[in-house]
Amino acid sequence: MVQLTNSTTELKLNTGASIPQLGLGTWRSTEEEAYNAVISALKDGYRHIDSAAIYENEIPVGKAIRDSGVPREEIFVTTKLWSTQQRDPAAALDASLKRLGLEYVDLYLMHWPVAFVAKVTDGDYPGMTVPRDDEGKVLMDEDWHFTKTWEKLQELPSTGKTKAVGVCNFSVKNLKELLAAKTTKLVPAVNQVESHPLLPQDELLEFGKEHGILIEAYSPLGSLGSPLLKDEELQAIADKYEVSIAQLLINWGLKRNTVVLPKSVHKERVESNLKVFELKQQDFDQVTNLIKTHGEQRFVAPDWKTHDVTLFE
Ligand code: A2P
Secondary structure (H helix, E strand, C coil): CCCCEECCCEEECCCCCEEECECEECCCCCHHHHHHHHHHHHHHCCCEEECCHHHCCHHHHHHHHHHCCCCHHHCEEEEEECHHHCCCHHHHHHHHHHHHCCCCECEEEECCCCCECCCCCCCCCCCCCCCECCCCCECECCCCCHHHHHHHHCCHHHHCCECCEEEECCCHHHHHHHHHCCCCCCCCCEEEEECECCECCHHHHHHHHHHCCEEEEECCCCCCCCHHHHCHHHHHHHHHHCCCHHHHHHHHHHHCCCEEECECCCHHHHHHHCEECCCCHHHHHHHHCHHHHHCCCCCCCCCCECCCCECCC
């Protein structure tokens, strides 16, 4: 069996800050699951927790961080601006901090490059919804653009309420548009996107390298019900190391110098997902080549678009 150790590697953001390369994802974790997963993760040695307002679990995520006994400054915390709130990111960040019970986050991300019409709903997470008309059509905020959201987001680090800002789900075209805007003064620190061997995001990685934008991989295991976790070819490679396919996929992502954010609510999976091992180049290459036989697959693909912004193109 190969030697397994906990991941402790950190990468550098364009702000100069360090970011732990492996973090816990929390999408689709219920309140109770999120609390337990974050407590477990921090006990195991995770120092990076990825959250979002729309996940509706910032309250338990923050409570787990506070209850864990791990000093706040040792944990890298991310949350995200939901698309109903793009016209007022400062207020949205305040609401997230209040729910988290934290004075600051380490990274605040624009969740999608499209805005929805503002909608206030009841409860602890007002506005955390995808607004639709009576026919079920998503209500896009056609008079807004992500360059305007960014103009406001880039001001937030100076408030001390977030140490850095970035984006999610931006294509190269979206990023070029963002960087070219007259109002843009700050380069996003990261672009968090779906990434795994069937969606390697090579173009974004290259663009990120050129411009100092770190790529963070969400759904690195292929998301809910992932076919990757049942793939025979991946199983054969994982068997050689006596690791799980999940561990193989995570280590593949780490070897590509991306931040990797596997989600789990199972204690033993949370623990095993933190393990790193030496993945030989030829096995890394075989995982990379999987796309040649399986084809590209995007598992998270909403069809939201406005007259001037298209996702993923
Ligand atoms: P669960 O939370 O029930 O463990 P991704 O990070 O790509 O979005 O995928 C996470 C999916 O894979 C989740 O549904 C998660 O379910 C499952 N998962 C996470 N870690 C493992 C693991 N080590 N082995 C098998 N399935 C896992």
